Amino acid sequence: MHRSFTFLTWAALLCTAALLALGLVLPKWLLFMCTMAFANGLVSLGIVLLMRGGVVAFGQGLMSAIGGYTAALLFQKMGITDAIVLTLVGGITATLLTAPFAPLLSRYRGIFFSMLTLAMSMVGYGILVKTERLGGSDGFNLGRVSVLGQALSDDWVGYVLYAVAVFFACLMSYLSRIYFDSTRGLITQAIRENELRVEYLGGSVRHTMALNFVLAAFMGGCGGALAVMALGHIDPNFSYWTTSGEFVFVAILAGTQSVIAIMLSSVILEAVRSFSSAYFPNTWQLALGLFLMFVIRFLPLGLGSLWSPKSQKEQEA
Amino acid sequence: MGLAVTILIDGLTYASWLFIVALGLTLVFGVLKILNIAHGSFYALGAYAAATFVGWVATMKWAPGWSLVAMLLAAIAIAVLIAPLTERGLLRFFYGHDEVLLVLVTYALFLCMEDITKLIWGANPYYVSEPYSLFGNVEIGNQIYVGYDFLLVVLAVVVGVAVWWALNRTRQGKIVTAVIHSPEIASSMGIQVSKVYMHAFGVGVFLAALGGAFTAPMISVQPGVSVGVIILSFAVVIIGGLGSIEGAAIGALIVGLARAFAVHVVPVAELFSIYVVMAFVLMVRPEGLFQRIQARKI
């Protein structure tokens, strides 16, 4: 768990390079699927951040919607087409719009936190559906993005979007890993185990959870912007609670110990989704539900627990 | 004046079916400590079953009044078939776990039931409109209201009184109350807690299905109905307080009236007015309007 900084940096660079190289040989549909997986994986990363603090956020869909609508609006109304800029601004907007709620949300735990975030997500949905200027329930479209000033040709747009998604996913995962191992990150885990003792040791549950919420909002916003650019379209469903539920599903599948597990779980979800919609369109949700039950029952700590070091039992030998 | 009456009646009608459904949700939470996301799915099952049963009444050319009986039977059938299966076959393996974990299990169940319903009844909407015209129309002021809506109000009152009476005035009710307060102590007094859980869950499912069955004539019964219902039910029980009958009633009234107000006066706000109220209550008084708080002991 406490790997060195240099090791982490090299691991992150290698991962990024490997994924970029891999992208060059993948077929277009798989590139698209992975782009969506990494975009959604970012949103789920936000949920994991909060889960490490012991709360399950059912409202990340709102963050992803804010990021997505921001990106789409900037593209349509202000002609900003750079993918990296759009992603960052999407993340920042989501953070700024929801940061005022962070101190409030940090007071809640358990079911109430989940319900409050769910309510926020549904308020967002309600507003988006009824706002005609944002396209109402149909949402609106986004054209082709550019990167670093370069326009993108038909052949390359899929790969470049994939590359941008890979870049953000690896960067955020790397930073998250450092954050998990930091003093703030450790206190987050302690809060999940025993909030009372954290307060009695001088730590602040509220400050830490508010920070986690803001970080999660940023990730959600970035993820939403990336997803919109890949899909070319955004609508209010991004903020519906069932969309938020899918992000929660990935977080549960991944567990809270490994950042790689999150991206992996997101890829698995996208793969199951693509496969199901092609062959079993009427049983996609059934498959998801059974899968979730299986994970909860037999792998409650998520995929990450399969390879993360358990409390160093091995070190005793 | 006419508008106020319309809002009142609309709100009351909406509150009625919502109260029946939310009562089931709050009961299950109070007894089993499970916040059941799949509760909306039981509502949908009730609606679909009612569509099927009422369809049979129509084909058999019985008097239209029988369709009401059919709807009631549909709700009972769903409760009898689905409740034991769900509670004994799935939920009991997760008792004692973190409450949010149980929410996730019910979420998984909800996902499964969405598709199971589609597999059984298909994806096309069902219309069960015959019962809706059973009670003719009522004129109040200058507005015409459908008589069926008032049936819903009556049903809600009957259900509310029945549940309250059962819980507070019968021996079984006292046993259930004991389990609500403390399953461990109840168990040590010889109460079979698992049986209480089973029956409470059964009643919860019945109430959801009942709400679904009797609302079926007013909506188009199609995939996705459960999703909206569960969100509304959550709003009601959060506002009213988890585990409280009075809370479910007041919460349903608040939600019903807020929605009616929005629909008639501020249509843009229709969808999110309810969630704003819910979020507001969560912020100001998270335990709801009628709830006791438990302190953590060190």
Added chain:
Amino acid sequence: MSSSLLLSARHLQKQFGAVVAAHDLCVDIEVGQRVSLIGSNGAGKTTFVNMITGYLKPDQGSIHLGDTDITAMSPRQITRLGVARSFQIPQLYPALSVMDNMLVAMACHDNQLSMWRSASQPQHIERGVELLERFGLIQHRHRRVSELPGGVRKLLDIALALTGSPKLLLLDEPTSGVSAEEKFPMMETVMHALGNEPLTALFVEHDMDIVRRHADRVIAFYSGRIIADDAPEQALATDDVRRYVTGELRQEANHA
């Protein structure tokens, strides 16, 4: 206020419905004292500790730490002023290792909670190792807390409280839940570990042998009132204490 006075509680009143948990309590604690709080269950010892540490607010009265009025402060604020407590039921982080528990304590106390500075900083690990060794827990450093036996968990609970180098340490029944043979050695370990630190300690205790051995002052509670406040030998010899705490004298029939 004289410079050797660390904690001053004045006219503390606390009622829970009809139960008076604290009635006009006045207590002054000097720096460096080892004070034992004794009394039967429900006498008001834990309520007193809870009021000092901010878990409860007194209905009336005030508490001062040095010159600072801490009566209305939150547990977190009081902890940051140098008051630490251990718990009757150990409050630990079960899924984390013993060492991680200590690192959490140090991170909490750390004024610069960082988003990137590692929780396993060398100086934190050093202090953690030092404390664990003092409490005889170093061999468990990598074990998960949920796997530890009761006595070890109690010691860890106290070690956590010490990480912040508090001025005032409150131990709520440090030897409760520990088997009879283990009580004495455990208290020896705790007191020995405290010996190095310049701190004042209050401990709630039921075992009078331990009280005689480790306290230089005894405060006895009964029904929310203080019935004795003296050196151990004197306090334990008073009739009230012998009647209402140690049970050596029989109580009158109409006293509950």
